[in-house]
Amino acid sequence: MSNATATADSDAGVMTLANLANFPEGRKVFSCMQCGTCAATCPYGDEMGFPPRAIITMLEAGLIEEVFASPGLLNCVTCYACMAKCPRGIKLTEVLLPLVKEQVFTRLKEVPAELQKALENTMRYGNPMGESPRKRALWAKSSPVPVPVISEIKRPVDVLWFVECYPAYHPRGNDANRATAKLFKALGIDFAILGNEEKCAGECARLVGETGLFDMLTDSNVKLLRKYQFKRIVTGGAHAYDAFKRKYPAAGFDFEVHHSTPFFAQHLARIKPKLTKKLDYTVTYHDACALGRHNGFYDEPRALLAAIPGVKLVEMTHSGVNSICCGGGGGGMWLDTYYAAKGYERLSERRVKEALDTGANALAVSCPYEVSRFEDALKVVGGDKRMVVRDVVELLAEAMED
Amino acid sequence: MDILVLMKVVPDVVEELEVGSDGKSLDTGFLRTILNERDDHALEQALLLKDKHGGKVTLLTLDAPDIDDVLFTALAKGADRAVKICGAGSVSSTQMAARLFGETIAKTPGLLPVDLVLTGVSAIDDLDGLLAAPIAQKLGWPYAGVVTQATLADKTATVVKEFAGGVRGEYDVPTPAVLGIQAAEKPPRYVPVAKVRAAMKSQTIESVDAPAVEAAAGVEVQQMAKPRVTGHAEMLEGSADEVADKLCELLAKRGLL
Numbered sequence: 001m002s003n004a005t006a007t008a009d010s011d012a013g014v015m016t017l018a019n020l021a022n023f024p025e026g027r028k029v030f031s032c033m034q035c036g037t038c039a040a041t042c043p044y045g046d047e048m049g050f051p052p053r054a055i056i057t058m059l060e061a062g063l064i065e066e067v068f069a070s071p072g073l074l075n076c077v078t079c080y081a082c083m084a085k086c087p088r089g090i091k092l093t094e095v096l097l098p099l100v101k102e103q104v105f106t107r108l109k110e111v112p113a114e115l116q117k118a119l120e121n122t123m124r125y126g127n128p129m130g131e132s133p134r135k136r137a138l139w140a141k142s143s144p145v146p147v148p149v150i151s152e153i154k155r156p157v158d159v160l161w162f163v164e165c166y167p168a169y170h171p172r173g174n175d176a177n178r179a180t181a182k183l184f185k186a187l188g189i190d191f192a193i194l195g196n197e198e199k200c201a202g203e204c205a206r207l208v209g210e211t212g213l214f215d216m217l218t219d220s221n222v223k224l225l226r227k228y229q230f231k232r233i234v235t236g237g238a239h240a241y242d243a244f245k246r247k248y249p250a251a252g253f254d255f256e257v258h259h260s261t262p263f264f265a266q267h268l269a270r271i272k273p274k275l276t277k278k279l280d281y282t283v284t285y286h287d288a289c290a291l292g293r294h295n296g297f298y299d300e301p302r303a304l305l306a307a308i309p310g311v312k313l314v315e316m317t318h319s320g321v322n323s324i325c326c327g328g329g330g331g332g333m334w335l336d337t338y339y340a341a342k343g344y345e346r347l348s349e350r351r352v353k354e355a356l357d358t359g360a361n362a363l364a365v366s367c368p369y370e371v372s373r374f375e376d377a378l379k380v381v382g383g384d385k386r387m388v389v390r391d392v393v394e395l396l397a398e399a400m401e402d
Numbered sequence: 403m404d405i406l407v408l409m410k411v412v413p414d415v416v417e418e419l420e421v422g423s424d425g426k427s428l429d430t431g432f433l434r435t436i437l438n439e440r441d442d443h444a445l446e447q448a449l450l451l452k453d454k455h456g457g458k459v460t461l462l463t464l465d466a467p468d469i470d471d472v473l474f475t476a477l478a479k480g481a482d483r484a485v486k487i488c489g490a491g492s493v494s495s496t497q498m499a500a501r502l503f504g505e506t507i508a509k510t511p512g513l514l515p516v517d518l519v520l521t522g523v524s525a526i527d528d529l530d531g532l533l534a535a536p537i538a539q540k541l542g543w544p545y546a547g548v549v550t551q552a553t554l555a556d557k558t559a560t561v562v563k564e565f566a567g568g569v570r571g572e573y574d575v576p577t578p579a580v581l582g583i584q585a586a587e588k589p590p591r592y593v594p595v596a597k598v599r600a601a602m603k604s605q606t607i608e609s610v611d612a613p614a615v616e617a618a619a620g621v622e623v624q625q626m627a628k629p630r631v632t633g634h635a636e637m638l639e640g641s642a643d644e645v646a647d648k649l650c651e652l653l654a655k656r657g658l659l
Contacts, residue, residue, distance in 0.1 A: 111592040123595065124436075125416060132416050134432065212595030 038082035044075040078330030080293040105209025112338040126199030127165040137195040139174040145181040149195035156229035159191040164237030166368035179397035201240035208331025232256035238290040238367035265300035275399040278310035284360040287323035288367035328369035348377035403457035408521035411435035440522025446586035478601040490612035504540030505613035523582030538580035547582030
């Protein structure tokens with residue numbers, strides 16, 4: 001199984017850089033007119049060495065090995081900005097970049113230490129932190145709302161909640177989990193989690209170029225999900241949602257899947273009357289790449305936030321399709337030290353500076369990577385006394401009476 | 403320049419260890435094993451030497467659950483041959499492991515000659531580092547332990563040994579020799595999963611029967627227990643002023659103010 005899956009021409013086999021032209025999406029790559037919009041919109045465009053248009057030139061010139069040999073593509077945080085802006089509609093982040101990054105990753109002389117540890121941990125323990133898989137569901141003990149584990153209740157449920165790694169292990173992710181459980185209960189939704197059996201969805205391993213690890217995790221999770229009966233999957237992991245929707249189907253995943261933010265937005269009419277506590281927040285919302293640019297969920301989080309009494313919504317200079325990545329995608333979550341050593345500005349710091357400029361006192365997010373990234377970045381830029389970071393679900397739960 | 407790397411697995415402490423019902427050993431119910439970290443460094447040092455000088459790197463291990471994954475990963479990283487010693491059961495003492503390795507190296511056709519035998523200088527279940535030296539004695543070769551650098555020239559290995567307080571000593575060791583590796587010159591390399599899977603398809607792991615060795619007269623475990631909690635930190639609660647008052651009171655009570 002490979003990174004890019006055939007979307008048409010099903011007898012053409014697996015898409016590679018060598019046979020791109022056999023696939024409609026691949027052929028489109030060669031329609032590039034070298035306008036440079038991709039490089040200009042790339043958050044690390046200055047550092048990329050080979051931005052997408054240069055990759056295409058090198059590919060056409062038969063010099064792609066030079067691109068593979070350069071570590072520049074490690075700076076790609078797969079934020080989908082180049083793809084969203086390409087006037088030719090080339091699926092750069094979906095088709096071209098994963099194929100190139102896989103080759104770059106395989107040829108890296110040294111994998112940056114932090115990233116290597118995260119990948120080895122994910123391989124061995126099913127989470128990048130290197131925590132015990134037997135503690136994956138430990139957070140649920142601290143939830144005031146009971147959180148059933150599907151293997152223990154032994155019956156079908158409506159919603160199977162795929163928790164993901166940062167929510168399962170990071171203390172701030174645990175906060176968002178407790179809020180999510182509270183919302184499920186308030187809506188009367190019959191839900192359960194996979195508990196300790198769940199493993200990382202693996203999307204960031206795929207997008208940094210470690211596709212073998214992604215395939216392994218995909219197989220393991222699909223096999224696990226097949227054991228249980230449920231109507232749909234809801235996950236708070238923006239990258240997990242993206243992988244389930246777009247990549248897992250190639251491995252036999254055929255379940256209905258929702259990200260929790262748009263899922264709760266669907267139930268807004270029933271949530272709104274329960275939002276009775278007034279919150280004194282001016283909120284600016286950060287569009288997560290995987291939810292916004294890649295899946296078009298721009299209005300749903302804002303509708304939820306606008307429904308909270310007392311909340312005033314303001315927008316950053318770059319929002320919606322122009323949102324700037326937190327820097328955590330495509331393996332960036334474990335490359336902060338590497339980027340810092342190279343003297344790059346951390347994207348999370350660039351982002352919180354913009355958030356502070358709005359005058360807001362709360363930064364709302366929908367991706368589990370962002371809470372810790374932005375809280376750390378606020379401390380670095382000296383803004384942590386002026387602004388808090390909250391997952392949208394945390395703000396909703398806060399506005400509900402217990 | 404050919405190198406033999408001895409590797410073994412140890413309990414993974416990411417999983418909380420529990421004492422078994424016999425009170426003398428680990429509960430194996432949830433126990434997972436992992437490659438001894440220093441053996442991983444020994445492998446890396448061998449691969450670095452191979453990158454520099456060429457030659458073959460052969461892996462020798464004691465059979466254990468999941469050992470094939472460890473060996474295929476090492477083959478994918480660049481080792482040339484993998485051999486596991488089967489039929490020895492669960493080897494719980496380092497002395498026994500040293501005898502099994504020593505006998506196997508000496509008796510198995512095709513494992514020798516090599517220029518170096520590398521292995522981790524210690525392990526979490528062998529903090530005294532009792533594995534490598536008896537093997538060197540069995541082979542009649544010199545031994546250097548706590549090695550953090552090694553270079554090879556004709557019939558001589560130049561090694562850096564680490565001592566307490568940041569002191570290092572450089573030694574010339576005539577080869578063949580056994581080295582106990584504390585750390586490789588670089589952190590162990592990453593190998594993509596796809597390469598490990600390719601190694602699983604294209605390479606094989608050889609097995610040799612465990613040689614008959616005399617039971618080692620070693621240390622017998624009498625009792626195994628978790629550390630007992632004997633004290634705890636006291637958190638001072640309240641406003642800054644209240645905490646300051648409590649702190650002053652505590653210090654005064656202990657005669658420090």
